[in-house]
Amino acid sequence: MPLGIDDALPFAVVLPAVAAVAAVVMPHWGRAVGLVGGLMTAAAVVVIAFGNRVGGPIRYALGGWPAPLGIELAADGLAVVMLALVATVMLTAGVYALRYFDHDGGAEPALFWPLALLLWTGLNALALSADAFNVYVTLEVVSLAGVGLCALGGRGEAIVAALRYLLAGMLASLLYLLGVALLYVEHGTLDIATLAQVAVTGAAGFVAVPCILAGLALKAALFPLHFWLPAAHANANAPVSALLSALVVKAALYLVLRWWLAGLGMGLGPILVQLLGALGAAAVLWGSVQALVAARLKLSVAYSTVAQMGYLFLLFPLAANPTTASTAWAGIVYLVVAHGLAKAALFLASGSVLRAHGHDRLGELAGLLPRSPITKFAIGLSGVSLIGLPFSGGFVGKWLLLNAAIVSGQWWWVALIFAGSLLAAAYVFRIVALLFAQSESPIDVAPQHSPMLMELPALGLALAAVGLGFAYPALESTLALPDMLGDHAR
């Protein structure tokens, strides 16, 4: 039987899973297995992206069993965007990890590659799943792999942070499952596309929809449910922080987008929609202020994630108006990708700072990385995209959101986006200023040189985040809402 393009769908899930098992069985070959498995998975993603570009959304029924009984995988535009982001960040973080862990002559923790590959499996399966329960299982795979990676730091703080992360994640998953169970009682289906449209109409939806939204908001670290994020992301190893901040929180957001896309957003009503936007706004302001006052570089970068996740919940108010739905949608998807790339770059660069200086306490760093101009450049570039300076990826995303806010007459969100950008500029410049400071302090021991394999991945991701802005004309048609809809929402 010849392999078709649709056969790439199960491969995108199975390849990293097989590699994860192989990496457990052959711990000495962890790196090789990780890189080879990663490249093969990335190849499957390229095939899916190509097939999607040529022939539109792809569906695949596992084992030949169609939807009601079997599990169907589906790749539409949104899924491809997610798969591509995951593959890009995974591969670069993997390359970075080659040198990050061996700086003192040590090797990476034995479980790094298996867990990273397991995380990749979960993220790909999540992106390709179309039914509400399958999504719950993949979300759990992502969470458990994420917690395991988080705990790899091994120090007391990292373990406590991982434990809080696990507890928050379990609560979120069970809330989500409870919501799905209640919806199943009333509607007798697990298909997200069907459930999302009828969810708010039934009596069960009164409890189920808040449960689902609360569960996903907790996993996506939406203010005020972000309490677990800063410690977990700041205390993990740098490549892990990059994966957690760029991808894992986006996994929950991806599901929010899925439910919204399938029709949940339209039924929520104006009050709930503005409330979700207000929580997003609070996240932007609170996260940015915390990033500005954080004592450590990685903690500041982690709080910046809280802030940037806030923008993404502006989808609900901005896309509630049918005339601006398409613009707001494109803006949100752009911000998801731009933030994923920029944040991964910034965390990788922060890891280099931590390695070179031996600590990342901002108050004691004077003259950052004097011998690592590439990493400095990466920090600057990713900052450009996080602030949203023209013509970076972050700029295009915020520009589209501004457009949607103005056209739909919701001026308060315009004010928020400007305030958020100013605050982002403040916390980014606080870090960038250190890059140009001269080291005079005797407490700052001569920093080490960063290896090329740690500098280039950070630079590559930062360049991608900025370059994404220039790619807008090419991507515009892919991001348009009707294309995105695919056949997930019939």
Added chain:
Amino acid sequence: MTGLGYVVVGLVLAAMGIWGVVVLAHPLRKLLALNILGSGVFLVLVAVADRGAGQAVDPVPHALVLTGLVVAVSATALGLVLMLRSDDDRAAPSRDQSDDKGVG
């Protein structure tokens, strides 16, 4: 319909579990509360499979429960391992986290 009673009990258990996770401070208590929440959710799922006397039960919710149990056991095990690990690091478990109020 006998199933309804079990759904109500399941929802009460779930509510108790959520309350426990939010209010209790010790991580072990939180983990136990999460397991009570899980039991509640699973009880709801088992009960809703009932399609009335004489009818075959709906297999889908039962399949969900089986998967959910596996996930819950794994997550609980991971949580316990992390707790043991953090106890090794620090003599006393986290009674000192004043901000450890869970949600909020």
